[in-house]
Amino acid sequence: MVPQLSEADMDTIADALVETGYIVLPDTLPPSVCEQLLQSSKSATWDDFRPAAIGRGSEQQRIESIRSDQIRWLSEQHPTDKFYLELMTQLRQGMNKRLFLGLFDFESHYAIYEPGAFYQKHSDVLQGTRNRILTSVLFLNHDWRSEHAGELVIYDENDNKLETIAPEFGKWVVFLSERFPHEVLRTEVNRYSIAGWFRVSNANHGF
Numbered sequence: 001m002v003p004q005l006s007e008a009d010m011d012t013i014a015d016a017l018v019e020t021g022y023i024v025l026p027d028t029l030p031p032s033v034c035e036q037l038l039q040s041s042k043s044a045t046w047d048d049f050r051p052a053a054i055g056r057g058s059e060q061q062r063i064e065s066i067r068s069d070q071i072r073w074l075s076e077q078h079p080t081d082k083f084y085l086e087l088m089t090q091l092r093q094g095m096n097k098r099l100f101l102g103l104f105d106f107e108s109h110y111a112i113y114e115p116g117a118f119y120q121k122h123s124d125v126l127q128g129t130r131n132r133i134l135t136s137v138l139f140l141n142h143d144w145r146s147e148h149a150g151e152l153v154i155y156d157e158n159d160n161k162l163e164t165i166a167p168e169f170g171k172w173v174v175f176l177s178e179r180f181p182h183e184v185l186r187t188e189v190n191r192y193s194i195a196g197w198f199r200v201s202n203a204n205h206g207f
């Protein structure tokens, strides 16, 4: 069965994006889908994962002092990925309908942060582009405890700390990409997440 986001969930998310620009949802996505995603992340071989890079195209760099996670992009060809991508399509259409965001597509990757890995404070909007509008992060860590660390910290435009979010299984964070710098604190255990970005078409914005 294709999982569904309810109209009520979409209303909640749209209202939060208007009021504060972000939302932390503890258990909105179906646990069975989250479990499949976790298994898919765990069962991939390390050959499938690549050290994450920073930037775009020829400017792409790997700077381990900034981020040290390993990533694998989701694909429509993969049945588990497809379920998740379907949910994100529903969110994209729901937000376009409610907020006229003109979201055009969605790209996302599994990430594994091994013990000692982190991602320093950054913005998801790549320099010189404005095409990432909404960020989505889903956490997949069962039995997370504070000593495991690896929290996601969200800041406001003036660098004030807004939230320190435990990366607990099934927790889903959605925020306006441009408004919130954020960082992943150094994790003490393997940390599983899926980060994704809803984008507008470059062509629409004249780039």
Ligand SMILES: O=C(O)CCC(=O)C(=O)O
Binding pocket: 111, 119, 124, 137, 151, 152, 182, 183, 184, 193, 194, 195
């Ligand atoms: O996994 C996370 O908590 C967020 C990762 C992130 O900020 C990114 O990949 O841009």
Ligand SMILES: [Fe+2]
Binding pocket: 122, 123, 124, 182
């Ligand atoms: Fe990010």
